[in-house]
Amino acid sequence: MKKLIGWLHLWLGLASGLVVIVVALSGSLLVFEDELEHLFQPSLFSVQAPAGATRMSLDALAAMVHDKYPDYKPNNIEIQPAANSTVTFYLKKGKEKGNLLMVVTDPYSGKITYTAAQDKRFFVVVKNLHRYLCMGETGKVITGISCSLFVIIIISGLILWWPKRNTRKQRMKVKWNASFKRLNWDLHAVFGFYIHVVIFITALTGLVWSYKWVNNLLFYAFDGKPQAKVEAPASKPVKGNEVAWLDKVLAETNQRLTYNGIINIRFPEKKELAVTVGKENTDRITAHIVDVLYFQAGSGAFVGDKLFANDTKGTQVRRMIYPIHTGGLFGWPTKILAFICTLIAASLPVTGFLVWIGKKKKKPVKKKTQYVSMASSIS
Template sequence: MKKIIDWLHLWLGIASGLVVLIVAATGSLLVFEDELEPMLHPSFYYVQAPEGEKALSMDVLAGVVKDRYPGYKLREINIEQEANRSLIVLVDKGKDDILAVAVNQYTGQVIKAVNEQRRFFYVVLQLHRYLCMGKVGKVITSISCTIFLILVITGLVLWWPKRNTRKQRIRVKWNASWKRLNWDLHAVLGFYVHIVIFVIALMGLTWSYEWVNNLIYLTLDGKPYKKITAPKVEPAKAKHTAYLDRILASTDSALTYHGPIKIRFAEKKGEAITVNRKNKDAAIDNTISFMYFQPGTGALVKTRLYENESRGFKARRLVYPIHTGSLLGWPTKIIALIAALTATTLPVTGFCVWLNRKKKKKPARAKKPALNEVLLAKDSVSFPAGI
């Protein structure tokens, strides 16, 4: 049985190794995306906050962006709570032409606009989920994610030590030969992170297969997942001059906790504007409440508080922070980063283990005697000693 598991682990690893390496490497970058992105582009994300000065009207700032980029429609406004953070407005001409515009909320100055699809972390995310190959890439990463789960289980079986080899299986022998060191790096380090990488990969199946996503809701709510859309609203008869400011005031009044606000404009006519606020004061990440408003007037249509959501919805909200390691903040992020970096090395060290096996010298066969040696042996006569 162990030989079969060894064979399965070897060939499944070879089949999925390159994809696992790419997904793990990009995943390790995405763990600290929220922290790294502003650090890499500080002029885009930070502004000088004048002491005692308030930000301009949100309607004025949105108007500045619309005037600067005619032909584009407002898609999304991202408002951070820190006073020195810029306002990020997304405008688009369709799914393939999206601009992220940074605006100084105190002066109304447009700092810079970048193509959303060309951002570094956007490309990293496309590699992570789709290998930059669209639907075909999603199928490949989904299959590879499933294979990776099998590799973790079979790897644990192969690692499992006998009584007299337990110490050997939990320590890396740094002064050993290259072959032994490579095996330790693959097996021992893989053992230490196997639970974390298994859980991360398991959460990844939620995006890979719709039935996994539905299983969460069926188990906890008794019914399959139903896509949540913005409620239908009647068109505004008269547009309010500062309806975005009205939306923000209502959001601050209803959702009093600390956290960023995202205003997402309706994609279709007759739909409400969706506003969500992440609760940074909550013990776990991705705790978000939603509010819906009428376009043009800012009148409140509906409120969806996180505490009133179903068990299935709350469990589904946990999938992303578990997958990215952001569940409990920095401690879990560091654990996820170490696990992802280790997972990146496993295809490489595993491939080296396979190469080292192939290079093993086969035992030399006994040399056959030459024909003349055989004939001489037949003709010779041996005598007792002393004669």
């Protein structure tokens, strides 16, 4: 049985190894996406607020951006919680999906401080590489299959690692002063054992994005039915100045949701639907917890809400999949753990390949030549 499992572990590893390396390395970067962006591009998120200055209204900023880019329509607006934060507009041209134009504004001076195509940003490219290998739907199929194989590889690897009583201590630690061949085996087997729980959960949760049936299985388990389509409630916009109501929406959002958080105002594709405003609770240690409010376009009148606490169990669990997958479940400790484990996971196909090459190059044992003594030959 172990020979069969070993054969399965080897060939599934060879088949998916390169993709696993790419996905694991890109995933390790995405663990600290927010922190790294704030570190290396702080101007995208904060400005120098002049002493005694007041922020411009969101309506005025939106009007300024509209005047600068009259051929574009607003897709969404992102407002950071800090007083000295920027306001970022994401614009789209016509009915094209994707290819958003990112426009960062200084809310004190009204100046545009940064403009770029959203899909050209570093972490957007990394995320595209992580999910699609930068190959669209074809890449999604490849990463989905490789992720599925990796789940099997982890289970088979644990079975192969499982020691006998007299070798348990040997399987639990790396012998750093050993030969390269032995050290490489330890790096593969011992490190693989220590991270197997984390990478198994990471791979398993990754399947939620790869396959719709896995996503629906989650909702069947907790709600007894597949995921319902989420759409903003119907609300015909009030005709007139399209941006005169944004400050009202922002103020009421902060009044209803009093915690600190990033606010995202998303405009509907269908005019007869309400505007969706999401606020991510940054006071909580777990990332990606969002409450949603709906407002009427043109007037800013409150239409309804979709709060995390009132969601179905399936929706709540689905929301938690993202922080579990990315290590944001308990803040920095789980992020550091996820970062280390994904780096080690990226090394496993390499060390595993070297183990296989080492076995192939192993010299065959020479058979001992049997000599017949002179005496026996005479006899």
